[in-house]
Amino acid sequence: MIARYIALKTDMVHSRNLAERNEIQELFFKAADRINADYGSCFESGFIVTHGDEAQALIRIEAATSLYPIIEALVEMMAPVELRFGLGCGTLNTKVQKMAIGMDGKAWLNAKQAIDMARKSHRMVCFRGFPADWEQGVESLVNLLLFLHQRWTPEQLKAIRKIRCGQTQTAVAKIFNVTEAAISKRLSAAGWHQYEDGREALFKLFAKAILTDES
Structure with missing residues (x-):
């Protein structure tokens, strides 16, 4: 092959x-x-x-x-x-x-x-x-995620980076000396949870591409 x-x-x-x-x-x-x-x-x-x-x-x-x-x-x-x-x-x-x-x-x-x-x-x-049907869907999803990502403020990105590393919202709030509610608000305003859902879906689509290549 x-x-x-x-x-x-x-x-x-x-x-x-x-x-x-x-x-x-x-x-x-x-x-x-x-x-x-x-x-x-x-x-x-x-x-x-x-x-x-x-x-x-x-x-x-x-x-x-x-x-x-x-x-x-x-x-x-x-x-x-x-x-x-x-x-x-x-x-x-x-x-x-x-x-x-x-x-x-x-x-x-x-x-x-x-x-x-x-x-x-x-x-x-x-x-x-890439396979045409896969390519169109993945391309659209990647561009949508990056469109959202580009609109994060520096404060939102700092909080998101800590959450990505496994920190809890409580821990992140202490790091930045703000309330947990403030961190929750930053994440919500950034669309973080929706972004992560899309990111997880994207990983599954890329994994499917690997399986398709091996078949």
């Missing part, structure tokens, strides 16, 4: 118009290092900045459930700079490299088409090369 991979491409939206571009590019390099440190086991070829405002990685198909956490982490690390993503599933025509550069094949072609479509359609994420 010919191995299939998921190629991920990302770039900054309106990067040439950004103020303090050098500092933002340096932040992008640091984000790439952090992604490789946290998600290295998911990559067939490591995440690398190919230009000052573009980066890419080659992800193992069995690590598909890590796709959204990787995107989510990049969005949070680069905020308020906006990113767009293209994800392409397919094979390679060339040898796998340690870092995601110097390769060719259907996975990369699909990723290029996906990010071009994201640019044209003003979406944050597009997919290509």
Whole structure:
């Protein structure tokens, strides 16, 4: 069976118009290092900045459930700079490299088409090369979740990060020296519970993609 991979491409939206571009590019390099440190086991070829405002990685198909956490982490690390993503599933025509550069094949072609479509359609994420019915639903859900995520305030995000790490609302309230009701209000205003429901549904859809690939 010919191995299939998921190629991920990302770039900054309106990067040439950004103020303090050098500092933002340096932040992008640091984000790439952090992604490789946290998600290295998911990559067939490591995440690398190919230009000052573009980066890419080659992800193992069995690590598909890590796709959204990787995107989510990049969005949070680069905020308020906006990113767009293209994800392409397919094979390679060339040898796998340690870092995601110097390769060719259907996975990369699909990723290029996906990010071009994201640019044209003003979406944050597009997919290509996956089963059509799966692709449409997942693409819509990912963009909806990221739309919600982008609207979190810094205070909401700080509380959400603590909750993600397993802290209770009572503990988070003590950390930020506010009432538990205030934390509950932040989470509700952020749509946190609905976001988590959507995130869980997304993981199940990615797991289904893995099973489909193995069948």
